[in-house]
Amino acid sequence: MVDFSWWDSLAQGLAAVWGWQALGLIALGVLVGSVFGVLPGLGPVAAIALLLPATLGLPSLPALLVLAGVYYGAQYGGSLPAIVLDQPGEASSVMTSHDGCHWACSSARPSGSCCWSSGWWARRCWPRARSSRRWP
Numbered sequence: 001m002v003d004f005s006w007w008d009s010l011a012q013g014l015a016a017v018w019g020w021q022a023l024g025l026i027a028l029g030v031l032v033g034s035v036f037g038v039l040p041g042l043g044p045v046a047a048i049a050l051l052l053p054a055t056l057g058l059p060s061l062p063a064l065l066v067l068a069g070v071y072y073g074a075q076y077g078g079s080l081p082a083i084v085l086d087q088p089g090e091a092s093s094v095m096t097s098h099d100g101c102h103w104a105c106s107s108a109r110p111s112g113s114c115c116w117s118s119g120w121w122a123r124r125c126w127p128r129a130r131s132s133r134r135w136p
Contacts, residue, residue: 016061025062029069036070037077040089044074 016022036047047070055063075092082093083100 017065022062022065025065026069029066030073030076033070033073033075034077034080035073037074038080038089040081040087042074043078043090043092044071047071047074 033047036042055066078090078093079096082088082097083104086097086101088094088097
């Protein structure tokens, strides 16, 4: 006989997260984390450390959902200035700036029109991206 307790736990966890309140808290966390990630020197760990006191009044599940959203939003937000401006704001975005800015500022479109549009905006809006180093 197969024990389905693992599947039951997975279904219970998905049911707890798949609600409007939980998804809204995750979206709020991602939005706030993206703002923290764009700022230079503030990565995911600093964002969680700064926002931890704000989640102390929440129950455990919503607090963890907000903090998970902040972490992933800050991780994603840190790559935006590294790709568009070629200026990494934290150590984990250094290699992203080497490849991402080159792809965004050149006509090479490895991932389709999204890369082309970010390169178009980078060349027209930020002079630093226009004079960025070119890779062979």
